[in-house]
Structures are given as structure tokens and as C-alpha cells.
Amino acid sequence: GQQLNQSPQSMFIQEGEDVSMNCTSSSIFNTWLWYKQEPGEGPVLLIALYKAGELTSNGRLTAQFGITRKDSFLNISASIPSDVGIYFCAGRQAAGNKLTFGGGTRVLVKP
Amino acid sequence: NAGVTQTPKFQVLKTGQSMTLQCAQDMNHEYMSWYRQDPGMGLRLIHYSVGAGITDQGEVPNGYNVSRSTTEDFPLRLLSAAPSQTSVYFCASTPLGTYEIDTQYFGPGTRLTVL
Numbered sequence: 345g346q347q348l349n350q351s352p353q354s355m356f357i358q359e360g361e362d363v364s365m366n367c368t369s370s371s372i373f374n375t376w377l378w379y380k381q382e383p384g385e386g387p388v389l390l391i392a393l394y395k396a397g398e399l400t401s402n403g404r405l406t407a408q409f410g411i412t413r414k415d416s417f418l419n420i421s422a423s424i425p426s427d428v429g430i431y432f433c434a435g436r437q438a439a440g441n442k443l444t445f446g447g448g449t450r451v452l453v454k455p
Numbered sequence: 456n457a458g459v460t461q462t463p464k465f466q467v468l469k470t471g472q473s474m475t476l477q478c479a480q481d482m483n484h485e486y487m488s489w490y491r492q493d494p495g496m497g498l499r500l501i502h503y504s505v506g507a508g509i510t511d512q513g514e515v516p517n518g519y520n521v522s523r524s525t526t527e528d529f530p531l532r533l534l535s536a537a538p539s540q541t542s543v544y545f546c547a548s549t550p551l552g553t554y555e556i557d558t559q560y561f562g563p564g565t566r567l568t569v570l
Contacts, residue, residue, distance in 0.1 A: 374473055
């Protein structure tokens, strides 16, 4: 069954805000990935992390590979309306090609 | 390059009907996979293939068959559709390099409803 827990499940953003989300597991993962999915499309890879403690940025996005290897965090700085979508974390364990996905964090714009 | 293409985009089936979801990629990727996406569940791996003639089961394979006769195509077959198979189905492909496996290219999805 699903092993990755993402929180929050949903959040509202206001333009210019910094937001963060996280992904936790009871199992150790060797790779952490963050994807974004927009309506009607498949997920697109944002950031890949390969080393415990690693901090990687992609524009306004920053993700960290937790030191315990059981969690990862994604931050979006100075959010803009096009940041809306569903953000998924995914992990890959020691060997093989299979990814385990979290349930997603839905990012919405404050009305 | 068209990337990963999936057909159909939408499909409604009656319980017990069979159908094949098509997936094709023109990037010469060795690895292809099928996922289903249900609300709050993320994506769950159904079947995958590391090359023509080789397939293996993922996390939720029951009720689905696959084959990989060519590098380009990876169809997913539902032999006898059930309401529990109502979902959005995504096909993905990637080269098989050490880290390239993580850059999976997803198709646009097929939204399937089983009545």
C-alpha cells in the first residue's frame, strides 16, 4: 500500500507568499522526487534529490532530502497564480525502478 | 517528437466489458509504465516494462494485462471492467540510465469510468 504521507492535503496561497509542504514515510528512500500536475495533464518532474541532507533549487522552488532519509520538503517562494496545481512527492528505494507516490498537496489561490 | 501519447482521452464502459488503453512514445525509451490515479491516493504502479518482450507487475496489477511487442507501444488491457477500475490512467516512459529513470515523461492520461 501507499507509504508516503503528504501534508497538507490542500492549501490556499496568496500571491507573494512563501509556502511549504512535506512528505514523510516510515521507510527509508534513496531518491526523493517532486512533481507538479496541472489539470488534464500528467505529472512533470520539478526536482530530484539523491543524497541525504541535499538542498536543491529550481527557480522559486527549493526541496530538501531529509537527513533521516524518511522525509522531504518542498518550498515555493513568492508564490504566483500559476503555482496552482497538485504537487506530488515520490520516493525510490534501494534497487529497481519503481516509484512510490504520495497522495499529493493541492495548491489553490485564495479568492 | 510527440512524446508520450495516450488514447482514448475519455472512455465509459459497462461492467464486464473489455478494452485496451493505448500508449505510445517516440523517444526510444526502454522503460514504460502504467499508473492509475485515484483521489487522495497519488499514482499507483500497475505494470511496467524495461524493454520489448519484458513486463512485470507493479503495486496494483489485478484486473490488468500488458504486453510490450515493440519499444514504442505499451498497451494496457482491461479484460472484464469493474467499477473499482474507474480512475485516471497515466502511461509514462523514460530511458534506463542511472538517474534518467527519475525523469519519467507522463502522457496526458485516460479518464475511465466503469458503470
